[in-house]
Amino acid sequence: MISLEGAGLTYPGPPAVTALLPCDLEVHQGDFVTVVGPSGSGKSTFLNIVGLLDSPTQGRYRLSGVDTGQLGDATRSALRGRRIGFVFQAFHLLPHRTAAENVQLALVYRRVARRERADRARELLARVGLGHRADALPTTLSGGERQRVAIARALVGTPSVLLCDEPTGNLDTATSEQVLGLLEELNSDGVTIVVITHDPSVAARGTRTLSIRDGVLTEPQARRGHV
Template sequence: MIALHQTELTYPGPPPVAALRPCDLTVHRGDFVTVVGPSGSGKSTFLNIVGLLDAPTGGRCLLDGIDTGRLDDPTRSALRGQRIGFVFQAFHLLPHRTALENVQLALVYRRVPRRMRADRARDALQRVGLGHRIHAFPTTLSGGERQRVAIARALVGRPSLLLCDEPTGNLDTATAAQVLDLLEELNAGGVTVVVITHDPEVARRGTRSLRIRDGVLTDAVVTP
């Protein structure tokens, strides 16, 4: 699904900053990959490249065999919308919209016909265990429930790849474990999952773990 070939990103200076140094990586469909590293290590740069938010300044980044670095911005944005769902540490929910309405908004940007939006949003919320809370407002939801709404919003476009940036960063230990359980269930259902984290406990949930430090990406054995 994802193939990086000597992929790198250097921000222009002066002085130039090598945020991601040349790396090779293959993520297969159905993988659950975690990427662990401290703040400033290059995790966000890696996510931005894999998530088609930034183009690499060297090497290639392939998504489903498509060389994304060769695409213009509109084409890359369209590919991102079709195939990638994002989950962030901050939930980014509109407080005066219900859970159902928040999830539906993702379909507006994908230009899904209005008549189909509610049913698809309801299905996504049921998939994350919130079918009974579809009319609740974010202010009445727990942190774990709000993150589940955010995950439903990421899933409603039916992406093949789910990118999660510190998805448990705002949650207590028990709630974080529930969210990670959900990501494992989604992965078992066929969704490819990549989780960016600074937490070794989260990193251990992956079937494969990578470490990034000073822009260098390597395979890792995550120990307690």
């Protein structure tokens, strides 16, 4: 699914700054990977590379067998739209649009018919336990409900991998548990998940945990699943 071969990223200077040192990594279909590290360690750079937002300046990144370094900008954007779903700490929902409308927006630029967009959005909201709140505005939803809407939006395009950047960062303990439980359910259904977090308790929920410190990616301990 995700293959990094000596992949690293150095921002040009002067002085040049190496944000991620060359690393090797294989993430397989159905993995639940968590990535931990202090602020400024390189977690965001790792996420940007895997999410096709940045290109490695060294090495190679293959996504589902596609060598992404050989793609032009338009093709990369199209691949990102088809294969990757994003969930962020900030929910990024439009306040004047209903939950269903927010989810539908992810399909607008794919020229999906309006009726199909509406049906797909309600299907995904039901999947994340919010079918009864499809017509609610984000301002009337709890933090956990808004994050569920964001997850439904990320899933509506049927991505191969779900990238989550501190998905529980704005949530209380009980609500965080609900969101993590949902991610585990999605993973059990076959969704490949990568979660960036600074919270050890969140990291422990993955089947694999990676660590990034000073731009160095390591896998200290493989608990279950692929190594």
